[in-house]
Amino acid sequence: MNIINYKYAAPRNFYRLAGTLTPWFGLITAVLLGIGLYFGLFVAPADYQQGESYRIMFIHVPAAWMSMFVYMMLAGSGAVGLIWNIKLADMLATVSAPIGASFTFLALVTGSLWGKPMWGTWWEWDARLTSELLLFFLYIGFMALQAAIDDPRRASRAGALLALVGVLNIPVIHFSVQWWNTLHQPASISAINKIGAPAIHPSMLYPLLIMALAFTLFYFTVALMRMRAEILQRERHTAWVGEIAGGKA
Amino acid sequence: MAPTLFSTSRSVFLRDLTLAARKPADMITPLVFFSIVISLFPLGVGPEPALLRTLAPGVLWVAALLATMLSLSRLFASDYADGTLEQMLMSPQPLSALVAAKILAHWVTTGLPLVLLSPVLAIQLQLPTAAMPTLLLALLLGTPVLSLLGSVGAALTLGLRGGGVLVSLLVLPLYTPILIFGAGAVAASATGQNPEAYLSLLGAFLIMALGFVPFATAAALRISLD
Numbered sequence: 001m002n003i004i005n006y007k008y009a010a011p012r013n014f015y016r017l018a019g020t021l022t023p024w025f026g027l028i029t030a031v032l033l034g035i036g037l038y039f040g041l042f043v044a045p046a047d048y049q050q051g052e053s054y055r056i057m058f059i060h061v062p063a064a065w066m067s068m069f070v071y072m073m074l075a076g077s078g079a080v081g082l083i084w085n086i087k088l089a090d091m092l093a094t095v096s097a098p099i100g101a102s103f104t105f106l107a108l109v110t111g112s113l114w115g116k117p118m119w120g121t122w123w124e125w126d127a128r129l130t131s132e133l134l135l136f137f138l139y140i141g142f143m144a145l146q147a148a149i150d151d152p153r154r155a156s157r158a159g160a161l162l163a164l165v166g167v168l169n170i171p172v173i174h175f176s177v178q179w180w181n182t183l184h185q186p187a188s189i190s191a192i193n194k195i196g197a198p199a200i201h202p203s204m205l206y207p208l209l210i211m212a213l214a215f216t217l218f219y220f221t222v223a224l225m226r227m228r229a230e231i232l233q234r235e236r237h238t239a240w241v242g243e244i245a246g247g248k249a
Numbered sequence: 250m251a252p253t254l255f256s257t258s259r260s261v262f263l264r265d266l267t268l269a270a271r272k273p274a275d276m277i278t279p280l281v282f283f284s285i286v287i288s289l290f291p292l293g294v295g296p297e298p299a300l301l302r303t304l305a306p307g308v309l310w311v312a313a314l315l316a317t318m319l320s321l322s323r324l325f326a327s328d329y330a331d332g333t334l335e336q337m338l339m340s341p342q343p344l345s346a347l348v349a350a351k352i353l354a355h356w357v358t359t360g361l362p363l364v365l366l367s368p369v370l371a372i373q374l375q376l377p378t379a380a381m382p383t384l385l386l387a388l389l390l391g392t393p394v395l396s397l398l399g400s401v402g403a404a405l406t407l408g409l410r411g412g413g414v415l416v417s418l419l420v421l422p423l424y425t426p427i428l429i430f431g432a433g434a435v436a437a438s439a440t441g442q443n444p445e446a447y448l449s450l451l452g453a454f455l456i457m458a459l460g461f462v463p464f465a466t467a468a469a470l471r472i473s474l475d
Contacts, residue, residue: 134422134425137418137421137422138422140418141418141419141422144415144418144419145405145406145415145418145419148406148409148410148411148412148415149409153475154472154473154475157472157475158405158469158472158473161401161405161465161468161469161472162401162405162419164465165398165401165423165465166422166423168461169423169426172426172454173422173423173425173426176425176426176429176430176450177425177429179429179433180429180433
């Protein structure tokens with residue numbers, strides 16, 4: 001039985017598995033995105049305060065959630081790779097970084113677009129926006145470090161250590177930014193109070209949750225696709241990659 | 250007598266101090282940078298005392314962050330180049346203790362001079378005299394954290410191309426809580442509020458960094474020298 005469990009830890013087998021799973025993940029992502037966007041943009045009622053412009057929430061909030069989720073995935077799989085020396089975990093961390101950075105960037109851009117009609121400014125040094133910006137810088141640092149190291153093994157291990165230090169620091173950064181903001185200027189977060197204190201109507205909540213699920217599956221789809229490319233890149237000198245490429249092994 | 254953990258760490262610490270004393274230019278450059286950056290601000294934003302007074306805490310702290318960051322390459326680079334670092338990795342003493350001694354030496358040769366120089370520059374920026382003790386105390390608590398966190402970045406980027414700019418990308422986002430608490434303490438004190446909460450948080454961060462960072466930096470050195 002153990003053979004079955006550990007079979008997919010081998011890059012070659014995982015490559016095949018990922019190839020089988022990717023279309024399914026992609027399909028479910030597309031369906032969920034379609035449903036979520038339809039209910040979010042057409043069915044959900046307009047907000048009594050924010051009118052139609054709140055609808056950007058259906059992109060903004062899942063993107064912000066994913067930006068944090070992917071960083072946790074990155075640090076978690078980096079730690080697994082660092083401790084147990086599992087190649088696939090290293091690769092997952094490496095391929096997750098650009099996806100997470102994209103989600104963070106999307107959250108920042110949509111936050112800025114949403115801020116213009118709501119707060120009357122493109123950029124507010126709001127606590128959440130600021131910590132999202134710092135998270136973006138953490139992603140960039142991770143990618144820049146890995147890009148600067150030629151040896152993939154050292155790149156993975158160095159990146160994992162940086163991500164772990166980052167994860168320890170993220171709560172401190174987040175609370176320091178919140179502290180800084182509340183003392184410097186009146187809180188402006190009430191306008192975008194997410195699923196927190198005020199109950200959100202189910203007609204808005206369900207599309208939001210569907211969108212969040214769709215974004216999560218999107219992440220896994222893209223991660224699987226990038227993993228396949230990464231496996232081929234790192235294993236390019238092996239016989240089985242040679243067979244796939246059709247060249248001489 | 251066999252060398253103990255303490256005697257080995259002490260000799261690493263004293264060696265780094267001696268090296269710094271033999272090449273004082275390396276020690277003075279970050280200080281000059283610190284002074285120049287601070288002198289540039291009034292030229293950029295205008296010499297109005299009220300404006301400078303508002304900006305002073307932030308400017309002093311940002312300049313301290315940048316000056317520390319620029320000095321980080323000195324922490325391991327020369328030991329890496331001449332092989333000393335590999336000897337330390339093979340030492341029977343725990344690497345984290347030796348790393349802690351090196352970080353302490355780095356702070357004594359970079360952070361401490363910054364702290365001592367800061368009141369002069371604070372006067373240039375019209376910081377009220379009442380805020381000076383807080384400035385000194387906040388920098389005393391904060392600059393060791395800058396050296397500590399910076400050592401992780403310095404260790405990870407050892408021997409990489411474009412190491413200097415890369416360190417800034419890795420380290421500056423991690424520095425933000427120090428900047429917020431440090432500048433907050435000085436600003437609170439300058440406006441007559443009690444800076445105690447900020448100073449406590451700085452102290453807490455220092456203790457946390459002291460506990461974790463030497464191990465992280467030692468691990469980073471092992472990765473970089475693998």
